[in-house]
Amino acid sequence: MEARITLLPGDGIGPEIVAEAKRVLDTIAEKYSHQFETPSCPMGGNAIDEFGDPLPPQTLETCKASQAILLGAVGGPKWDDPSAKTRPEAGLLQIRKELGLFANLRPIKPYSELLDASPLKREIIEGTDILFFRELTGGIYFGESGRMEHPDGEKAFSVMTYTTSEIARIVRLAAESARNRGGKLTSVDKANVLEVSRLWRQVAADVVKNEFPDIEYEVVLVDAMAMHLISRPSDFDVVVTGNMFGDILTDEGSMLPGSLGLLPSASLGESGPGLYEPIHGSAPDIAGQGIANPLATILATAMLLRHSLQLETEAKAVESAVDRVLAAGHRTADIAAGGNPISTSEMGSFVLQELLA
Amino acid sequence: MEARITLLPGDGIGPEIVAEAKRVLDTIAEKYSHQFETPSCPMGGNAIDEFGDPLPPQTLETCKASQAILLGAVGGPKWDDPSAKTRPEAGLLQIRKELGLFANLRPIKPYSELLDASPLKREIIEGTDILFFRELTGGIYFGESGRMEHPDGEKAFSVMTYTTSEIARIVRLAAESARNRGGKLTSVDKANVLEVSRLWRQVAADVVKNEFPDIEYEVVLVDAMAMHLISRPSDFDVVVTGNMFGDILTDEGSMLPGSLGLLPSASLGESGPGLYEPIHGSAPDIAGQGIANPLATILATAMLLRHSLQLETEAKAVESAVDRVLAAGHRTADIAAGGNPISTSEMGSFVLQELLA
Ligand SMILES: [Mg+2]
Numbered sequence: 088m089e090a091r092i093t094l095l096p097g098d099g100i101g102p103e104i105v106a107e108a109k110r111v112l113d114t115i116a117e118k119y120s121h122q123f124e125t126p127s128c129p130m131g132g133n134a135i136d137e138f139g140d141p142l143p144p145q146t147l148e149t150c151k152a153s154q155a156i157l158l159g160a161v162g163g164p165k166w167d168d169p170s171a172k173t174r175p176e177a178g179l180l181q182i183r184k185e186l187g188l189f190a191n192l193r194p195i196k197p198y199s200e201l202l203d204a205s206p207l208k209r210e211i212i213e214g215t216d217i218l219f220f221r222e223l224t225g226g227i228y229f230g231e232s233g234r235m236e237h238p239d240g241e242k243a244f245s246v247m248t249y250t251t252s253e254i255a256r257i258v259r260l261a262a263e264s265a266r267n268r269g270g271k272l273t274s275v276d277k278a279n280v281l282e283v284s285r286l287w288r289q290v291a292a293d294v295v296k297n298e299f300p301d302i303e304y305e306v307v308l309v310d311a312m313a314m315h316l317i318s319r320p321s322d323f324d325v326v327v328t329g330n331m332f333g334d335i336l337t338d339e340g341s342m343l344p345g346s347l348g349l350l351p352s353a354s355l356g357e358s359g360p361g362l363y364e365p366i367h368g369s370a371p372d373i374a375g376q377g378i379a380n381p382l383a384t385i386l387a388t389a390m391l392l393r394h395s396l397q398l399e400t401e402a403k404a405v406e407s408a409v410d411r412v413l414a415a416g417h418r419t420a421d422i423a424a425g426g427n428p429i430s431t432s433e434m435g436s437f438v439l440q441e442l443l444a
Numbered sequence: 445m446e447a448r449i450t451l452l453p454g455d456g457i458g459p460e461i462v463a464e465a466k467r468v469l470d471t472i473a474e475k476y477s478h479q480f481e482t483p484s485c486p487m488g489g490n491a492i493d494e495f496g497d498p499l500p501p502q503t504l505e506t507c508k509a510s511q512a513i514l515l516g517a518v519g520g521p522k523w524d525d526p527s528a529k530t531r532p533e534a535g536l537l538q539i540r541k542e543l544g545l546f547a548n549l550r551p552i553k554p555y556s557e558l559l560d561a562s563p564l565k566r567e568i569i570e571g572t573d574i575l576f577f578r579e580l581t582g583g584i585y586f587g588e589s590g591r592m593e594h595p596d597g598e599k600a601f602s603v604m605t606y607t608t609s610e611i612a613r614i615v616r617l618a619a620e621s622a623r624n625r626g627g628k629l630t631s632v633d634k635a636n637v638l639e640v641s642r643l644w645r646q647v648a649a650d651v652v653k654n655e656f657p658d659i660e661y662e663v664v665l666v667d668a669m670a671m672h673l674i675s676r677p678s679d680f681d682v683v684v685t686g687n688m689f690g691d692i693l694t695d696e697g698s699m700l701p702g703s704l705g706l707l708p709s710a711s712l713g714e715s716g717p718g719l720y721e722p723i724h725g726s727a728p729d730i731a732g733q734g735i736a737n738p739l740a741t742i743l744a745t746a747m748l749l750r751h752s753l754q755l756e757t758e759a760k761a762v763e764s765a766v767d768r769v770l771a772a773g774h775r776t777a778d779i780a781a782g783g784n785p786i787s788t789s790e791m792g793s794f795v796l797q798e799l800l801a
């Protein structure tokens with residue numbers, strides 16, 4: 088296959104970790120006879136420095152003309168001045184909006200070799216393999232909001248809204264994914280109290296009943312889900328929920344594996360390129376030292392192969408290469424737990440070795 | 445002191461566990477020379493059966509004329525018919541409303557003898573001692589809501605609102621409590637995105653700055669708090685937040701000790717009686733067998749002594765009696781983990797023994 092994958096290395100450790108992910112893409116292309124064009128574009132703080140704009144028009148154009156986008160991380164103290172005209176994160180928000188990325192995918196899958204780093208007991212976390220679908224462009228974070236005078240002082244409000252089609256399109260994506268994974272979908276809402284959740288529950292049930300009668304389906308209240316994630320995380324497969332509930336639950340879930348440096352994320356739209364990135368930040372404190380962990384970005388690349396290029400075999404090859412590298416005991420500083428750490432590029436090389444083995 | 449404490453045993457195991465709490469109150473009264481009047485009133489399913497009303501007027505009157513109310517639990521399959529005119533839980537909602545109970549207090553404190561039951565590793569959970577203050581009568585659960593036609597199908601909305609005084613009064617209660625505990629208050633919001641949270645953050649900061657300059661104060665975003673509760677729960681003392689965030693976070697927190705049967709809760713208003721109860725339900729499956737764990741209700745009684753009667757010494761005496769009973773290895777079935785369980789009343793008797801020791 089021929090595909091253009093735009094790289095947005097970004098700031099801090101971004102360029103170092105994206106460089107390793109690019110080597111993985113090159114190796115996959117060679118091994119499976121694909122042609123990947125991988126242009127690299129400025130975005131974030133570096134783009135502000137060079138163009139005065141965190142998302143220069145040329146970068147956006149290149150992204151739009153791609154099958155997928157791989158992002159490192161953006162931001163850093165250099166661009167944190169609150170009086171600045173723009174911030175690196177504004178570039179990320181704009182690209183999400185321009186590309187209509189309404190679904191945020193967050194896998195929560197611990198590695199058995201790293202379970203000692205989990206705050207949960209081994210017998211609880213073992214076997215956990217969740218894929219969260221969080222709605223990303225609606226809900227209370229994008230609803231009307233404001234303040235007004237009130238006899239008490241002030242009154243402030245923020246409105247949570249969802250429409251039938253906003254709910255249906257993300258439930259559809261999540262259900263499709265469930266069909267390709269463990270066959271189970273959990274929808275999380277607060278339908279016992281919130282009218283907006285009652286619409287969510289009704290639309291989700293209709294989509295599943297009419298289009299995915301073959302998958303196992305359940306609904307769970309958001310407060311109960313916050314409990315289950317700790318007490319029985321291995322019972323879930325694909326979980327779909329709204330923007331704010333997803334924000335809280337995916338962040339809670341990100342603690343379970345005990346190693347943030349290994350968690351990737353994807354943002355997808357109705358059509359057009361998806362955006363793939365590690366969930367960790369730009370870590371300016373260790374930038375340029377060659378010690379950052381590239382595995383989350385490499386695992387984001389596996390998601391890219393799966394979700395934007397439909398290359399399941401290649402995605403699995405990358406994931407199992409990472410599995411084997413970890414099983415062999417190779418560790419960057421963030422997961423070395425006192426052991427002898429290897430560098431960013433050494434970690435990348437071990438993954439390439441496994442890919443070619 | 446003279447005080448009237450109204451007992452609402454409720455349904456299921458409620459009467460059995462409240463009976464043990466009453467013995468504790470009687471013993472405290474005798475030991476510390478107080479006069480506690482403890483009328484018992486129908487509420488919940490039993491009140492529906494007898495009076496066709498989950499909160500008969502006479503019960504409400506007795507509650508209003510009390511210093512504090514101790515509730516067992518309400519509800520059960522007998523009253524679950526969705527076509528029924530009223531439900532046991534309606535009585536609880538009405539009493540909260542009638543008494544203006546705007547603050548829900550939930551302590552999260554594991555017992556070291558029971559840490560094996562926690563899903564968290566011992567070194568993470570050990571030393572945790574959090575008191576949550578959840579706003580209970582405002583926020584999105586009580587805001588305007590509805591549905592409307594939309595080109596897509598339907599659009600639903602639910603509005604989160606808070607006023608200056610709603611925020612100030614609960615932050616004030618929480619800050620007072622922090623002053624009497626570890627001296628630290630954490631306010632949880634989503635002020636980076638929600639206007640209603642920005643008002644929350646501003647009012648909370650004003651209350652602390654003007655009235656509690658002596659306490660340590662921090663703000664944490666709700667998604668970050670969902671992480672911290674798992675990764676470093678022992679860093680927190682008093683935590684105050686809105687209704688929905690508190691619902692999610694206190695339920696998440698309730699998993700940490702690994703023994704729901706030991707967690708009490710309190711609901712307080714501006715003045716008038718507070719309501720105290722275990723967080724567990726009426727457990728109809730084991731009702732009448734004399735095997736329910738009375739400790740959450742007994743610990744709710746300690747909260748009642750502390751928060752409604754200002755009897756800190758007596759509250760501590762009850763809590764430390766429970767500590768010693770657990771340390772001595774006494775266990776009801778729910779926490780016996782395969783060992784030899786004792787009955788509800790045996791557990792109560794051990795607490796009395798320790799109180800009198
Ligand atoms: Mg978040």
Ligand SMILES: [Mg+2]
Nearest residue numbers: 310691692695
């Ligand atoms: Mg709840």
